[in-house]
Amino acid sequence: MQRLKHSPLNYVGRFAPSPTGPLHAGSLRAAMASYLDARAHHGRWLLRIEDLDTARAVPDAAHHIIQTLAAFGMDADGDIVWQSQRKNSYQQAFDQLADVSYPCSCSRREIADSRIGLASDGAAIYPGTCRNGMAAGRSPHAWRLRVPEAGHAEGEICFKDRWQGLFTEQLATAVGDFVLKRGDGFWAYQLAVVVDDAIQGVTDVVRGADLLGSTARQIYLQHKLGLPTPRYLHVPVVANAAGEKLSKQTGASALDLNKPLTALLEAAQGLGLALDGVNSVPDFWRKAIPLWAQRFAEPDVNHP
Numbered sequence: 001m002q003r004l005k006h007s008p009l010n011y012v013g014r015f016a017p018s019p020t021g022p023l024h025a026g027s028l029r030a031a032m033a034s035y036l037d038a039r040a041h042h043g044r045w046l047l048r049i050e051d052l053d054t055a056r057a058v059p060d061a062a063h064h065i066i067q068t069l070a071a072f073g074m075d076a077d078g079d080i081v082w083q084s085q086r087k088n089s090y091q092q093a094f095d096q097l098a099d100v101s102y103p104c105s106c107s108r109r110e111i112a113d114s115r116i117g118l119a120s121d122g123a124a125i126y127p128g129t130c131r132n133g134m135a136a137g138r139s140p141h142a143w144r145l146r147v148p149e150a151g152h153a154e155g156e157i158c159f160k161d162r163w164q165g166l167f168t169e170q171l172a173t174a175v176g177d178f179v180l181k182r183g184d185g186f187w188a189y190q191l192a193v194v195v196d197d198a199i200q201g202v203t204d205v206v207r208g209a210d211l212l213g214s215t216a217r218q219i220y221l222q223h224k225l226g227l228p229t230p231r232y233l234h235v236p237v238v239a240n241a242a243g244e245k246l247s248k249q250t251g252a253s254a255l256d257l258n259k260p261l262t263a264l265l266e267a268a269q270g271l272g273l274a275l276d277g278v279n280s281v282p283d284f285w286r287k288a289i290p291l292w293a294q295r296f297a298e299p300d301v302n303h304p
């Protein structure tokens with residue numbers, strides 16, 4: 001098997017689904033890309049269940065996801081991590097950010113009414129109303145991280161995505177001060193992901209391009225917490241016939257556990273891998289891993 005050049009010595013990748021329903025063609029593409037990249041680098045592939053949002057969690061969905069990955073031949077290394085069991089780590093990180101965060105009493109409605117614009121994830125950009133303190137008599141709806149003013153170099157996040165290319169985001173104008181923790185104690189996705197990736201030693205984040213717009217915030221949090229920044233690779237999302245991102249809400253159907261090969265081949269095709277004569281799940285991975293390695297092999301500067 002061809003080995004990728006310049007690979008980190010201890011490559012660690014991960015797949016981190018939310019247990020909001022069974023895996024579908026969209027989540028399979030993301031899982032496959034992260035698995036292929038880890039195996040092509042002879043690295044470890046971790047599974048993390050992002051079950052912080054208990055209101056959206058579906059009973060048994062996590063179990064079903066684990067079963068599906070196994071049926072599709074994607075075996076995770078090490079123990080499965082559950083975010084719901086790591087709240088102490090999130091609290092520690094939150095405490096470290098005390099000097100650069102503040103309570104905010106604004107409701108979703110009030111923020112939307114300010115009409116500053118929409119962030120890349122569709123949420124309204126926060127206008128900074130509570131930066132200098134909440135209005136008298138109000139209690140916090142959330143705690144927010146203060147981002148540098150527009151024009152400050154520190155708030156301009158630039159990274160090279162291994163699939164999408166160069167990406168730059170000015171935090172102040174793209175999202176504004178963003179939420180770390182909600183008033184009801186719920187930890188924000190951005191904070192939890194950054195803390196978990198660091199604790200698990202993740203070197204490479206491979207996921208769907210729907211999360212490209214979260215990456216700048218995550219890199220800024222890494223800077224603020226003194227954590228390393230992993231490499232990123234965002235694969236295009238799977239769309240339905242109407243051009244919407246495939247999800248449970250847009251009518252994605254669960255993967256058929258009895259026909260793993262059909263779904264695997266379709267997902268591989270979506271990632272631009274042309275596979276011939278595949279006759280079993282193990283055979284699929286045997287052929288797909290070197291193809292991925294070839295595709296993402298970087299030029300060797302020492303031996304052109």
Ligand SMILES: [Zn+2]
Pocket residue numbers: 103104105106128129130131
């Ligand atoms: Zn506010």
